[in-house]
Amino acid sequence: MKPEDYPEQDEVSEFARAYVNKITKLGSCISGEDVLYGSNPYQSIGIHCPENPSGSVFMFIHGGGWTTGYKEWNNFMAPSLLANNIIFVTVGYRLAPMDLFPAGLNDCVDALTWVYKNIEKYGGDPTKIYLGGHSAGGHYASLISVSDEWQEQANIPLDAIRGCIPVSGVFFFGEGSGLTQRPRFLGREGNGMAKKASPILFVNKPTPKFFISYGDSDFPHLKTQALKMEQALKKVGTKVTRLEMAGCDHLEAHVETSNPNGDWLKTLISFMSI
Numbered sequence: 001m002k003p004e005d006y007p008e009q010d011e012v013s014e015f016a017r018a019y020v021n022k023i024t025k026l027g028s029c030i031s032g033e034d035v036l037y038g039s040n041p042y043q044s045i046g047i048h049c050p051e052n053p054s055g056s057v058f059m060f061i062h063g064g065g066w067t068t069g070y071k072e073w074n075n076f077m078a079p080s081l082l083a084n085n086i087i088f089v090t091v092g093y094r095l096a097p098m099d100l101f102p103a104g105l106n107d108c109v110d111a112l113t114w115v116y117k118n119i120e121k122y123g124g125d126p127t128k129i130y131l132g133g134h135s136a137g138g139h140y141a142s143l144i145s146v147s148d149e150w151q152e153q154a155n156i157p158l159d160a161i162r163g164c165i166p167v168s169g170v171f172f173f174g175e176g177s178g179l180t181q182r183p184r185f186l187g188r189e190g191n192g193m194a195k196k197a198s199p200i201l202f203v204n205k206p207t208p209k210f211f212i213s214y215g216d217s218d219f220p221h222l223k224t225q226a227l228k229m230e231q232a233l234k235k236v237g238t239k240v241t242r243l244e245m246a247g248c249d250h251l252e253a254h255v256e257t258s259n260p261n262g263d264w265l266k267t268l269i270s271f272m273s274i
Helices: 014-026 071-082 103-122 136-146 220-235 252-256 263-271
Strands: 033-036 044-048 057-061 087-091 129-134 161-167 209-215 240-245
Touching (some): 044 103, 103 129, 136 161, 161 263, 209 220, 209 263
Antiparallel strands (some): 033 044
């Protein structure tokens, strides 16, 4: 799908413009099989299959501050993953402010449900699904991985997620988060959504293992959040792998995931036990 196939969304910030142009160019000749899991064009996934799938499935949710972005932003990641026989699934979701939280979260759960029930047709193993994302996508992936509130909606096993892989993700809102109130994402201040949207507050029992990564020049508050999330996860007995990517800021960390010789991919392969 192309940007013109989707409803309008917010303009990308000036800060992110060069990054978006770069990843769009890198992924311009790469496409997966588009599948709608809902009625809105944003409720779609792209399935990229290797010639000899190992069975492992990596679902990746795009970033964009919860208000911008397309699943196609992740297409550039596909070649290095397919080369390791991983089925790669890019995930789209409805965006704020048109659809406030938890609409996007619910969409990602629906995408996970579709993949769990259908990925065998593509050579995937539904017991080997890993869920990740960049920035806002890492937030959604983490929230789904640590919370069981989506279980009734999905009607799939709680252990459907083998591991969580947030890249420069957000792990909590509110006091001490370093994030300003996000009314265009969470709605009006004081509505309780900041707590419901904070993955770290749901870490009260063992969860799927985590591979947390971020750039060494990432936003300081997100680096702090990552360390606090790691501590919370380890406290309940969850296995955590953490990687600080050298020479990367918040956006370059996403680009680095496509480096076939980089530490991130090497760590991912080990994490997924491929």
